[in-house]
Amino acid sequence: MVAILAGGTGGAKLARGMLDVVGPEELCVVANTADDIEVYGVHVSPDPDLVALWLADLIDERGYGVRGDTWEVMTALADAGHETWFRLGDRDLALCLVRTELLRAGRRLTEAHAAVLEALGTRARVLPMSDEPVRTHVRAGGRTWPFQEFMIVAGAGAGPPVEEVELRGIARAAPSTEVLEAIARAEAIVIGPSNPVISIGPILNVPGMRHAIANAAAPTVAVSPFVGGRAVKGPTEAFCAQAGIAATAQGVAEAYAGVIDGVVADEPVSGVAALEIDTLMDTPEARGRVAGATLEFARSLSGG
Ligand code: GDP
Numbered sequence: 001m002v003a004i005l006a007g008g009t010g011g012a013k014l015a016r017g018m019l020d021v022v023g024p025e026e027l028c029v030v031a032n033t034a035d036d037i038e039v040y041g042v043h044v045s046p047d048p049d050l051v052a053l054w055l056a057d058l059i060d061e062r063g064y065g066v067r068g069d070t071w072e073v074m075t076a077l078a079d080a081g082h083e084t085w086f087r088l089g090d091r092d093l094a095l096c097l098v099r100t101e102l103l104r105a106g107r108r109l110t111e112a113h114a115a116v117l118e119a120l121g122t123r124a125r126v127l128p129m130s131d132e133p134v135r136t137h138v139r140a141g142g143r144t145w146p147f148q149e150f151m152i153v154a155g156a157g158a159g160p161p162v163e164e165v166e167l168r169g170i171a172r173a174a175p176s177t178e179v180l181e182a183i184a185r186a187e188a189i190v191i192g193p194s195n196p197v198i199s200i201g202p203i204l205n206v207p208g209m210r211h212a213i214a215n216a217a218a219p220t221v222a223v224s225p226f227v228g229g230r231a232v233k234g235p236t237e238a239f240c241a242q243a244g245i246a247a248t249a250q251g252v253a254e255a256y257a258g259v260i261d262g263v264v265a266d267e268p269v270s271g272v273a274a275l276e277i278d279t280l281m282d283t284p285e286a287r288g289r290v291a292g293a294t295l296e297f298a299r300s301l302s303g304g
Contacts (some may be wrong), residue, residue, distance in 0.1 A: 070091075071089055151235075190220075264279060
């Protein structure tokens with residue numbers, strides 16, 4: 001079994017490639033939930049849902065949400081004078097309702113998200129990093145923003161420079177038993193090419209997560225999110241700058257020191273085992289190729 005730590009797009013594309021390589025029964029994604037938000041009366045899990053939609057081949061071309069979704073609810077809410085800065089398509093909202101009903105009935109986030117995967121017909125597992133709430137807040141331009149407001153309302157990396165990232169609730173969070181079991185049983189643990197600060201940072205900082213990875217029999221490898229020297233999308237550079245991480249594969253490898261045994265990137269990296277390949281995953285073939293090469297590389301590090 002392969003365990004992939006993922007945020008949104010980068011990790012999701014690698015997970016989709018890995019699905020072709022190992023099949024749904026052998027894939028388990030541990031997804032960041034520090035971007036989660038309660039809005040319109042539902043619990044939205046952007047990163048776990050993005051991964052699930054990629055695995056179900058239902059991701060829309062705009063990069064998030066359900067392919068071909070409609071926006072009747074948003075239109076009606078706007079007509080009613082309601083704020084709609086967080087855009088949620090009708091089918092997306094239905095998936096969030098599936099999750100929220102179960103949460104209201106007292107089920108854990110892990111169980112509630114499993115119902116979303118089932119609704120999408122996805123057999124691979126996507127596990128929230130923790131059942132406890134963790135919420136990223138970003139200080140920028142002298143005020144503190146809940147993560148989604150920073151991304152959408154404040155204009156993310158294009159807005160005021162990031163001054164601080166705060167992971168509210170992280171000290172009280174723990175990896176679920178499902179996450180711990182997946183990490184312990186994995187043949188390879190892969191840190192996807194997601195934002196090291198706001199996507200992978202929360203996962204690794206859940207108390208007990210680093211210990212679980214360090215104690216796992218499997219080798220851990222990271223895929224760099226930098227392609228041709230830059231982030232493919234999103235404010236990765238802005239967050240790395242604030243965290244003191246160089247926006248290079250070398251910087252990423254150093255940020256994961258003590259966690260990873262190797263790194264996959266399209267540029268040379270020193271001080272850790274490295275596989276240099278083209279890591280752009282813009283087609284199904286490229287996603288399968290990068291996933292397959294990453295798994296082979298991890299196997300070569302396992303010493304057996
Ligand atoms: P977000 O929540 O959608 O921003 O998700 P992530 O944290 O997963 O993704 C952002 C990162 O994914 C960016 O740093 C991108 O450079 C990286 N990324 C997106 N597509 C690719 C790709 O095809 N290859 C690699 N190596 N990284 C990618």
